[in-house]
Amino acid sequence: MKAALHSVAAMCAALCAALLATGCERERRDFEPPQGQAIAPGTRNTAQQPGEPTPAPAAQAADMPATPYTVGDNAFAVSQGKRLYRWYNCSACHAPGGGGDWGPALSDDKWIYGSAPNNIFLSIVQGRPNGMPSFGGHIPEDQVWQLVAYVRSLSGQLRKDVAPGRSDALQASEPEVSREREHPQPYLPRDGAQNPAR
């Protein structure tokens, strides 16, 4: 009896320690600047571009991320991504909460340009036809990765303990933390349909 109690207590202690250990990682915050190089400005493909026109770069090779996607399991990075989503006005076209408006929805399973972190990174940095501005040169690489992680949380691709449950502003849509996981699939909009959200 006593031995059983001891083993239960030991298991509880081990479980708590494991939980604490994962908890530490998920909130880890890195304030050192990233070592990645600056992203070259992308082609200006819409009048909605922030700032003033810049000459188009010679090659787009510099657009490939210099650092890998590592922030998808870090709650702080994802919540920063949520902030940037509002600050950088992603929410104007994709709607707060990613339901889609002028731009495609980000919370469903339809992905025109790919759902992998690298695909999303390139969509943000290079821009995409029919209205998605290129943010290359305007958003530092580490912030683009934070946005990528948040965009993935919109369709439930992140772990429940990482996806944000808090919002700086009022939020009408379901909190990201309680979203069902969608299973992304390639999607081609029908001819003439410029906006898969409608």
Add this chain to the structure above:
Amino acid sequence: MRRRPPPLFTRGTRCVRPLLLAAACGALLALGLGAEAAPPQDVLSPAGPQAAHIRDLWHITLAVCTVVFAGVLAAVLVVLWRSPRADSASAAELDPVSARERRAGRRVGTAVAASVLLLLFLIVASVLTDRALAQLSLKDAVRIEITANQWWWEARYDDDDPSRTFTTANELHIPAGRPVLFTLKSNDVIHSLWVPNLHGKKDLIPGRTATLQLQADKPGVYRGQCAEFCGFQHAFMAFLVVAHPPAEYEAWAAAQRRTAVASDDPQAVRGRALFLGGTCVMCHTVLGTTASAHRGPDLTHLASRQTLAAGSLANTPQDLERWIRNPQQFKPGVNMPASNLPDEDLKALVAYLRSLS
């Protein structure tokens, strides 16, 4: 000429910071709170009627509490001195309601009544102070809407004529002798506005609007500070309140209403292109350009301010350059990202920002 004060804080690299901090604390203690260094932040030397009311209440409370404390100490000493000392031979005193105890009961009753009266007195003084604070006339008041952000302050000067409103950050200028009405908001978490020389604290709560009215009687520079823990850099969320003579204030406001003047200096022209084509434009405003975002401080008249980064650094070209290169070195966790611009680009950017006067 405006006096450029020493930085409110100077901060070293990460590893030596605790040592610096300890040394600074020691130095402050040794100097009896180094009087000449920073602008005043002192509840006990009010610069306006509101802070004077609060100071008066403090003095009343201090006096009452001192009297009570001294009375209690005296009573304890008297009791210790007069307490009967029994030796092993004396008989036990078994009568519970002796005359002496009845007398003691009366004394305790008197003391309780006195305490109640003194507490009531303090409550009345507090209520009267609140009423006095609310009675500042707002005739001809300057209206400023303050929005707190992690970790800086935005100030929008309202006017009945919308074209005369303007926005600045981390440095409030007010006319001496004229009331000021603050409207307080927050963009993220709860903050608290506190300029001890002018008024008490008032919380800024997201989704709510609070107001605070104050007045500076004489020109001067007063330091303010966030007084509600709001995250990593709460301690470095400071600001300055500069009270001017009325004419000087009007001149300052007129200058702030102007859009940024485009400088002819080739360095500044190049810096302007970098500013508008790079990451800065995503968060900052410079009136007269395409930069119009409000996620970071308005930079239209950056060079006219005394400090950078909400009172963390002096506004000098060197500090501006160091701040842009890596803000995380000075305020870890701050929302401004580091920029890895080449040196010559950084110099051009600094030249442009210094031209925004």
